[in-house]
Amino acid sequence: MTAPTCGVPAALQVRGVSRREFVRFCSSMAATLALPPKYLGVIASALAKADRPILVWLEFQDCAGNSESMLRSSNPPVTEFVLDLLSWEYHELLMAGAGKQAEDALERVVREHAGQYIAVVEGAIPTADGGVYCTIGGKTALDIAKHVCSNAVANIAVGACAWDGGLVRSNPNPTGALGLQDAVPGLKNLINLGGCPHNPANTAAVLVHYLTFHELPALDEYRRPLFAYGDIIHDQCERRAHYDAGRFVEEWGDEGHRKGYCLYKMGCKGPEATYNCPTVRWNDGTSWPVKAGHGCIACASHRFWDTKSPFYRRLPSVPGFGVDVTADQIGWGITGLAVTAMAAQVVGDIVRDKVKARKENAETPEPPQSRQA
Amino acid sequence: MKKSPTHVPPEWQWPAHGQVRIYVWQWPVRAAHWIIFVTIISLSFTGYYMHSPFVTPHGKTAYLMGTMRFVHLLSGFVFLAAVLVRIIWMFIGNRWSRWDQFIPTTKARIKDFLATGRYYGYMSWAPPRHIGHNAIAGFSYAAVYGMAVVEILTGLALLSNVLGNRTLAFFIGWLPRLIDLQWLREIHFLVMFGLWSFFVYHVYMAMLVSVEEENGVMESIFTGYKFLSESELRQAKTEVDGTGNQQLVDHVHRSECGEYHGGDSPPASGM
Numbered sequence: 179m180t181a182p183t184c185g186v187p188a189a190l191q192v193r194g195v196s197r198r199e200f201v202r203f204c205s206s207m208a209a210t211l212a213l214p215p216k217y218l219g220v221i222a223s224a225l226a227k228a229d230r231p232i233l234v235w236l237e238f239q240d241c242a243g244n245s246e247s248m249l250r251s252s253n254p255p256v257t258e259f260v261l262d263l264l265s266w267e268y269h270e271l272l273m274a275g276a277g278k279q280a281e282d283a284l285e286r287v288v289r290e291h292a293g294q295y296i297a298v299v300e301g302a303i304p305t306a307d308g309g310v311y312c313t314i315g316g317k318t319a320l321d322i323a324k325h326v327c328s329n330a331v332a333n334i335a336v337g338a339c340a341w342d343g344g345l346v347r348s349n350p351n352p353t354g355a356l357g358l359q360d361a362v363p364g365l366k367n368l369i370n371l372g373g374c375p376h377n378p379a380n381t382a383a384v385l386v387h388y389l390t391f392h393e394l395p396a397l398d399e400y401r402r403p404l405f406a407y408g409d410i411i412h413d414q415c416e417r418r419a420h421y422d423a424g425r426f427v428e429e430w431g432d433e434g435h436r437k438g439y440c441l442y443k444m445g446c447k448g449p450e451a452t453y454n455c456p457t458v459r460w461n462d463g464t465s466w467p468v469k470a471g472h473g474c475i476a477c478a479s480h481r482f483w484d485t486k487s488p489f490y491r492r493l494p495s496v497p498g499f500g501v502d503v504t505a506d507q508i509g510w511g512i513t514g515l516a517v518t519a520m521a522a523q524v525v526g527d528i529v530r531d532k533v534k535a536r537k538e539n540a541e542t543p544e545p546p547q548s549r550q551a
Numbered sequence: 552m553k554k555s556p557t558h559v560p561p562e563w564q565w566p567a568h569g570q571v572r573i574y575v576w577q578w579p580v581r582a583a584h585w586i587i588f589v590t591i592i593s594l595s596f597t598g599y600y601m602h603s604p605f606v607t608p609h610g611k612t613a614y615l616m617g618t619m620r621f622v623h624l625l626s627g628f629v630f631l632a633a634v635l636v637r638i639i640w641m642f643i644g645n646r647w648s649r650w651d652q653f654i655p656t657t658k659a660r661i662k663d664f665l666a667t668g669r670y671y672g673y674m675s676w677a678p679p680r681h682i683g684h685n686a687i688a689g690f691s692y693a694a695v696y697g698m699a700v701v702e703i704l705t706g707l708a709l710l711s712n713v714l715g716n717r718t719l720a721f722f723i724g725w726l727p728r729l730i731d732l733q734w735l736r737e738i739h740f741l742v743m744f745g746l747w748s749f750f751v752y753h754v755y756m757a758m759l760v761s762v763e764e765e766n767g768v769m770e771s772i773f774t775g776y777k778f779l780s781e782s783e784l785r786q787a788k789t790e791v792d793g794t795g796n797q798q799l800v801d802h803v804h805r806s807e808c809g810e811y812h813g814g815d816s817p818p819a820s821g822m
C-alpha cells in the first residue's frame with residue numbers, strides 16, 4: 179500500500195502527468211465549482227502541497243455504476259488525478275487485495291487514521307431482518323458503515339442509492355434499504371452526490387474543494403453541493419428555445435425528434451430536476467441524455483424512482499386507477515360525470531315542475547260554471 | 552315607443568308586485584366573482600396548454616409556450632389577489648358575504664342545509680328561500696375556496712422551483728419538501744377539473760334558483776340587488792334585529808315597485 183506521506187507532485191510525476199495537464203485539470207475543477215479564475219492558482223498550489231489524504235470507498239447495495247462512472251472519465255483525466263490526489267486504501271472494484279487481506283487493510287485505516295480519512299459510500303444500506311441482505315466478510319453493511327463512516331473526517335455519499343436509497347429503496351423496498359444519512363444518522367461532514375450515477379467531475383470537484391479549502395462546498399437542504407445541484411436542468415438545456423417556442427417531439431423518431439425539438443411531451447423531467455448535467459456532461463463532456471435525444475428522468479432528484487416515474491409521461495399515475503390511466507383521462511372523467519349529473523338534475527327539475535303544475539291544476543277547483551249558466 | 556310601467560302587465564313587472572329590492576352583493580364581492588371567473592378561464596386554457604401543448608406554432612420567431620406561461624403567471628397573480636380580497640371581505644363585508652355563509656355553524660343554517668338538500672333531492676316541491684346563499688351553495692363555495700387555496704399554494708410552490716427565489720422559497724419551500732414537485736403538479740392539474748365541475752353545476756343552479764325563487768339571483772351578480780317579498784324581509788329583519796346587526800336595514804334600498812327605504816317603519820305594502 180502507498181504510504182500517505184508521498185506528496186501529490188511526486189505521485190503525478192511517477193504517472194508521467196505534465197504540469198500543463200495538471201493546470202488544465204485545476205482550471206476545469208475551478209470551472210465546475212463555479213469559482214472565478216483567480217482561484218486557479220489557489221487550487222493548483224493547494225493541490226501541489228496536499229498530503230494525499232487516505233480515501234476508502236465502500237460499496238454496499240449497488241451496481242458499481244458510480245465506480246465505473248469514475249473510471250470511464252478520461253479527458254481531462256479525472257480518474258488519474260483523483261487516484262493520485264488521494265491515497266485509495268480500499269475500493270473493492272479496484273484493489274488487488276482480496277478476502278481477509280483487504281478487510282484488514284480497511285480495519286487498519288480505521289484504527290490508525292481515525293478522524294483523518296475520507297469515506298466514500300456507494301449503494302444503499304439494508305436494514306430489514308438485521309441487515310442480512312448485504313454482508314461483507316461476515317459483517318452487515320450497516321455495521322461497516324457505522325464503524326467506518328463515524329470515524330471518517332468527511333463522508334461522501336455517491337449516487338442515488340447512497341444518498342436516499344435510490345433504486346434499492348424504491349417501492350416496495352423489500353430489504354428495508356436506506357441511504358447513508360438515514361441508516362447512520364448524525365454523521366459529520368456528510369455530503370450527498372445524488373445522480374444515477376454520480377458525475378465524476380462533481381465528485382472530483384468536491385474532493386478538490388476539500389483539499390484546497392479544508393471544508394465542504396456550500397450545501398443545499400439535502401446536503402448536496404449547490405454548484406452541482408443548484409440549477410434546474412430545464413434552464414440550462416440546449417432544447418429550451420424549442421420549449422419556449424412551443425415546438426415539441428410528439429413521438430420517438432418523428433420529424434421534431436430529428437430536428438432536436440424539446441422532449442417535454444415525451445415526459446422530460448428537466449423542468450423539475452436540478453443538476454449540472456447539461457454543462458458538465460458525460461463521457462468527457464461529449465453529451466448528456468437530453469442532447470442524445472432522451473428526456474431527463476431527474477436521476478439526481480430526491481427518491482426519483484418513486485417520485486418522478488413514469489419517466490415517459492408528464493404526470494404520475496393516480497393511485498388506485500391502474501398505470502394505464504392518465505391524469506388527463508381522470509380529469510375529463512370527473513368533468514364528464516359532473517355534466518352528466520347536471521343533465522340528470524335538469525331532467526329531474528323539469529319533471530318536478532311538470533308534476534307540480536299538474537298537481538296544482540288538479541287541486542284548483544273547476545270554475546263553478548253551473549252558477550254562471 | 553317607450554311604455555310607461557303602468558302598461559306592463561302585472562305578472563311581467565320587475566320586481567313583481569309586493570317585492571322589495573335589496574342590496575346583497577357589495578361591489579368587492581361582485582368584482583372578485585368576475586375576476587375569478589375570467590382568470591379561471593385563462594388559467595385553465597393556458598394551464599392545459601402547458602400540461603399538454605395542443606397546438607404547434609409555425610414560424611421562426613414563435614414564442615407560444617413562453618407566452619402561455621406569461622399569461623398563466625399573470626392570471627395566477629390576479630386570481631390570487633381576487634381570492635385574497637374575497638377572503639378578507641368574508642370578515643369585513645355585509646352579512647351575506649361573511650364566512651359563516653359558507654360553513655353552516657348555526658342550527659338554522661344546518662336546518663337550511665337539509666331543507667335545500669331535500670329540494671335538490673326531489674323531496675320537496677319548492678326551494679327554501681334565501682336572501683344570501685343557501686346553505687348548500689355556501690358550502691360548495693367553501694369547497695371552491697378550498698380548491699382555490701390548493702391551486703394557489705401548489706402554483707406558488709411550482710413557481711418558486713422555477714424562480715429559485717429565496718423569499719418565495721421561504722414562504723412556500725415547506726410544501727415541496729412535504730409533497731414532491733411531480734405530485735404538486737398532479738394536484739394542481741387535477742383540481743382544475745374540480746373547478747370545471749363546480750362551474751358546470753354553479754351556472755345551472757344559478758339559473759334554476761333564479762327561475763324557481765324568482766329573486767333575480769342571476770342579475771344580482773351583475774347589479775348586486777336581489778328581490779324578496781315584504782313578509783320575507785320582515786322575517787329576515789326580526790332575525791337580524793335579534794342579533795343586533797343593523798346591516799340588513801342599511802342595505803335595503805328604494806325600489807321601483809315595492810317602496811322600502813330602510814329605517815324602522817314597516818315596508819309600505821305594495822301599491
Ligand code: SF4
Pocket residue numbers: 411412413415416417418419421439440441442446447448449468473474
Ligand atoms: S428537453 Fe427537457 S430540459 Fe430540455 S427544454 Fe425540453 S423539457 Fe426542458
